[in-house]
Amino acid sequence: MLLAEVAATSDAVAATRSRLAKRAAIADLLRRAAVRDQATDDPAAGDQSTTGDTTREEIATDIEVVVAYLAGALRQRRSGLGWAALRDLPPPATAATLTVRDVDAAFAEMAALEGTGSAQARTSAAAVLFGTATEREQAFLRGLVAGELRQGALDSVVVDAVAEAAGTPADAVRRAAMMRGATGPVASAVLLADDPSSALATFTLEVGRPVRPMLAQSAPDITAAFEKLGSPGEPTELCVDVKLDGIRVQVHRLGDDVRVVTRSLDDITERVPEIVEAVQALPSDRLVLDGEALAVGPDGVPRPFQETAARSATREATPEAELAAQIQLSAFFFDVLHADGRDLVDAPLRERLAVLDEVAAPRTVRRLLTADPEAAAEFFAGALREGQEGVVVKSLDAPYAAGRRGAGWVKVKPRQTLDLVVLAVERGSGRRQGWLSNIHLGARDPEGGFVMLGKTFKGMTDAMLEWQTARFTGLTTDDDGWVVTVRPEQVVEIAFDGLQRSTRYPGGLALRFARVLRYRDDKSAAEADTIEAVRALASF
Numbered sequence: 001m002l003l004a005e006v007a008a009t010s011d012a013v014a015a016t017r018s019r020l021a022k023r024a025a026i027a028d029l030l031r032r033a034a035v036r037d038q039a040t041d042d043p044a045a046g047d048q049s050t051t052g053d054t055t056r057e058e059i060a061t062d063i064e065v066v067v068a069y070l071a072g073a074l075r076q077r078r079s080g081l082g083w084a085a086l087r088d089l090p091p092p093a094t095a096a097t098l099t100v101r102d103v104d105a106a107f108a109e110m111a112a113l114e115g116t117g118s119a120q121a122r123t124s125a126a127a128v129l130f131g132t133a134t135e136r137e138q139a140f141l142r143g144l145v146a147g148e149l150r151q152g153a154l155d156s157v158v159v160d161a162v163a164e165a166a167g168t169p170a171d172a173v174r175r176a177a178m179m180r181g182a183t184g185p186v187a188s189a190v191l192l193a194d195d196p197s198s199a200l201a202t203f204t205l206e207v208g209r210p211v212r213p214m215l216a217q218s219a220p221d222i223t224a225a226f227e228k229l230g231s232p233g234e235p236t237e238l239c240v241d242v243k244l245d246g247i248r249v250q251v252h253r254l255g256d257d258v259r260v261v262t263r264s265l266d267d268i269t270e271r272v273p274e275i276v277e278a279v280q281a282l283p284s285d286r287l288v289l290d291g292e293a294l295a296v297g298p299d300g301v302p303r304p305f306q307e308t309a310a311r312s313a314t315r316e317a318t319p320e321a322e323l324a325a326q327i328q329l330s331a332f333f334f335d336v337l338h339a340d341g342r343d344l345v346d347a348p349l350r351e352r353l354a355v356l357d358e359v360a361a362p363r364t365v366r367r368l369l370t371a372d373p374e375a376a377a378e379f380f381a382g383a384l385r386e387g388q389e390g391v392v393v394k395s396l397d398a399p400y401a402a403g404r405r406g407a408g409w410v411k412v413k414p415r416q417t418l419d420l421v422v423l424a425v426e427r428g429s430g431r432r433q434g435w436l437s438n439i440h441l442g443a444r445d446p447e448g449g450f451v452m453l454g455k456t457f458k459g460m461t462d463a464m465l466e467w468q469t470a471r472f473t474g475l476t477t478d479d480d481g482w483v484v485t486v487r488p489e490q491v492v493e494i495a496f497d498g499l500q501r502s503t504r505y506p507g508g509l510a511l512r513f514a515r516v517l518r519y520r521d522d523k524s525a526a527e528a529d530t531i532e533a534v535r536a537l538a539s540f
Contacts, residue, residue, distance in 0.1 A: 001033050001062045003103055003133070004096035006069050007140040013070070014431035019157060026070050026161035033062045034165070034191040056192065058101065063191055064184030065100040067162070069144060071155040071183065072430075075104060076111040077264070079145050080122050086142050087482045090131040098132055103141070143429040159183055166190045168200065176203035178402035181210045181265050205343050207288055208252050210261045211402045214290070214335075216392050216409035222377045225393040225410040235371035238393055239349060240379050241334050242366045243411060245389035245498070246294025246308050249331060251279050253287040260293075268312050275331045284340050284359040290400075291333035291365065302387045303327070305500055305512070334365040334392075337400055349408070350396040369396070380412060389413055389497075415495050416537065418443070418511075418529045419520055421450055422490045424483050425472045428465070432457075435465040436472050436484060441494060441514065443507070443531040450488050451507040451531045458515035459495075468519070491520040491528050499538045507531050509538060 009029045013022045068075045106129045110122045130138050159177055163170040168190060176190075177183045180203045193199035205211060219225040230236035248263035249272075258276040260269045269276060275293055295303035295311060311327040336356040337345050344352050356364055368379045380391045390413035398408025420441040428437035438457040442450030460468075475486035494514050502510035 001066065001100050002096055003098040003100055003137050003140070005029065005032070006066055006100060007136050010070065010140060010430065011136075014433070019160075022157050023161045023164055026158055027164040029066060029070070030063065030161060030165040030187065030191060033066050034059065060188035060192060061104070062100055063188040065104045067158055067184040067187045069100070070161075071158045072144070074107055074144055075184070076107050077266070079107050079110050079126075080113065080118075081110065081126055081145050086145060087480065089138055089142070090127050092130075092135040092138050093132055094134070096134050096137065098129075098137060102132075103129065139429055139433070146429070155183055158187075162187045162190065166196045168196045172197070172200045175402075176200045178212045179203045179205055181212055205288070205338060205345055207254050207286055207338055208257070208259060210250055210252070210259075210265045211288075211337065211345075212265070213248060213250060213263055214401050214409060216411040217407065219393070219410045219412050220415070222380055222391075222393070222412055223373050225412050226373045226376065228407070228410050229393060229395045230371075237369055237371045237396060238376070239353065239396055240368045240370065240376045241392045241394065242379075242383045242386075242388050243390040243392050243413065244292040244294050244332060244365065245302055245305050245387070246292040246329075247312050249275070249291055249293045251275065251287070251289045251291070251331065251333075253279050253282070253285060253289075255285050256280060262312070271312060272329055274328055278331055278363065282359060282363075286338065286340050287336065287359060288338040289333045289356075289360060290335040290337060291331055291363075293329045293331045295327045296330050305498065309500070330363075332363055332365045333360045334367070335400060336360065337402075345400045345402060348397045348399060349394055352400065353396075384414060413497060416498070417493055417495050417517065418534065419491050419523055419527070420453065420494050421488045421525045421528045422472070422486060422492055423450055423452060423488055424485045425468070426455075426483050427481075428457075432465060434469075436469045437465060439468070439492065439516070440483075441492070441511065442488065443534045444525065444528045445531050450525075450528075452505050453507060453509060453534065454502075454505065454511040454514055456494070456511075456514040456516060458513075460516055464516070464519075471519075489525050491523040491525060493517040493520050499534070507534070509534060 006029065009025050012025045016022060065075060106125060110125050113122050130141065133141060159174050160170050162183065163173040166173070173186060173190065176186045180186050186200070186203060189199045189202070190196045217228070219228060226236075226238065229238055250261050252259045258269065258279045259267065260272050260275055261267050272293065279287070279289070293308065293312065295307045297303050307327050308329065311329055333356060336352055336359060337343070339355050339359050344355060368376065370376055376391070376393065383391055390411060392409055392411045394410075395408040401408060420443055422439045423442040424440040425436040426438040428435040437460070438455050440452055440455050442452045445451050471490060472484060472486050475489060476484050477487055478485040493516075494511065495517050496511040496515070497513040499509050500512055502508060504510065
């Protein structure tokens with residue numbers, strides 16, 4: 001399948017706000033990917049059955065690449081390409097010749113490059129790829145690499161499109177994707193199967209193969225969380241877990257073999273031998289556990305998140321890696337999906353917690369079972385005093401909704417805000433094409449100027465995008481075609497979840513999960529928060 005067809009569908013998806021229309025456009029493309037040069041039905045030919053020169057395996061690859069791209073991601077997760085490589089693109093091709101398999105193979109080669117000279121080799125390979133792409137394809141690929149393909153087609157929409165294309169129930173496809181940990185393999189299996197239902201039934205929980213983690217919705221406070229999960233008019237006992245400020249880990253144990261993956265299902269087993277050893281010491285030898293890993297100081301207080309992130313991200317023998325290796329991580333578990341041959345995904349949380357206490361004590365997250373919002377609020381305040389991130393309130397009757405931001409879990413965290421100044425803004429892509437989107441944020445330096453703390457495009461409505469495009473166009477001082485530098489006059493109120501150390505920004509700090517609340521026309525840049533005020537918020 002040509003990349004141009006995927007880019008065209010991406011445009012069609014970006015052009016509509018209707019979820020049904022998005023789903024229909026993606027489903028149409030998937031049907032075309034599945035039938036083009038379709039393999040014969042000769043069972044003796046197996047995966048290499050062909051019509052012309054296209055194998056069934058190649059068709060499956062096409063489908064999986066299309067699914068990833070329309071969900072806004074590369075199959076390789078990371079390409080290693082920097083902003084300079086995306087900004088300085090070669091002239092576009094005049095004709096569309098790239099296939100999705102060509103592009104996938106090119107990015108796979110780039111992702112595999114490492115060692116001396118790898119950066120230059122990756123830049124050269126990117127130049128060849130982008131030079132073979134048309135102007136529209138270049139824009140599409142740049143959005144994929146930058147993670148900013150604003151087309152409004154999240155994985156949930158793609159899952160629904162797979163179900164529509166295959167003529168199967170969306171819930172069945174969704175569950176299969178949860179258990180497989182990816183939508184692509186499920187899509188290729190169901191779209192190429194003679195019996196889609198049988199194909200979906202093969203995707204079950206398997207110890208050793210990561211599943212998508214259950215996610216939580218948000219609430220502004222404990223009262224709102226209890227209202228979301230409780231029964232109207234009567235007290236409802238809920239579980240309140242301490243929300244640790246670490247990295248989400250899913251641990252699989254099969255005998256002495258232990259595998260540790262992150263929330264994004266990246267395998268970090270070799271980087272966390274202390275977690276492997278701790279799990280091997282547990283009484284059960286067949287487990288799937290969900291939890292958090294974090295660095296804890298000698299006083300029992302969590303170390304800054306940046307230390308945990310640095311420890312889990314260590315890959316190569318560098319001075320930073322040696323320093324990170326000195327940091328020990330501890331794992332604490334809040335759920336169990338499988339124990340000793342028994343799948344627990346569909347069991348209610350109350351039952352899963354009983355099993356968790358049997359198989360993972362004393363490495364369980366501290367929790368409170370209560371029907372009293374006031375008691376939960378006190379528990380929440382205590383967690384914050386300990387340096388934790390907040391709490392997660394959970395329904396004791398809910399199953400483990402793998403891969404979904406289900407209604408059974410609600411997280412509550414304190415919200416911090418800053419009034420910062422916009423220093424620059426990046427041109428949007430995909431659905432945000434033609435608007436100025438990602439804003440660069442700076443705190444005021446009392447000695448003069450501003451100190452950049454990060455970027456964000458989160459929280460922006462279409463009306464806000466339209467307004468800020470006009471506003472920042474009028475403030476432009478420089479424009480390199482991608483980043484528009486503006487006069488530092490506009491104040492914006494930013495919510496964020498915390499601060500972390502950063503070598504990328506001159507102040508040595510960066511905002512975590514920054515999002516726009518509102519533009520402050522009632523404040524001048526001289527009234528913005530100072531870098532000293534920001535540093536005072538840091539816990540390190």
